Amino acid sequence: MANTNFKFQKRQKELDRKKKQQEKALRKQEKSDPEDEAGVLPEEIADAAL
Structure with a gap:
């Protein structure tokens, strides 16, 4: 029987x-x-600019 590895x-x-x-x-x-106000996160804005 195997022992439990605590x-x-x-x-x-x-x-x-x-x-x-x-x-x-x-x-x-x-x-x-x-x-x-538009509900857009700053990360999404940066991704859209690329």
Whole structure:
């Protein structure tokens, strides 16, 4: 019978937690940064210019 690799599980849990925190921070940042009046993000404007 195989033994459980607890270090691997712990590392995966930590990575999931960090990913979730980053996604939350991005959502919070997007919420606080208002879009242009036309609803176009500055990144889209830069891509369209190319």
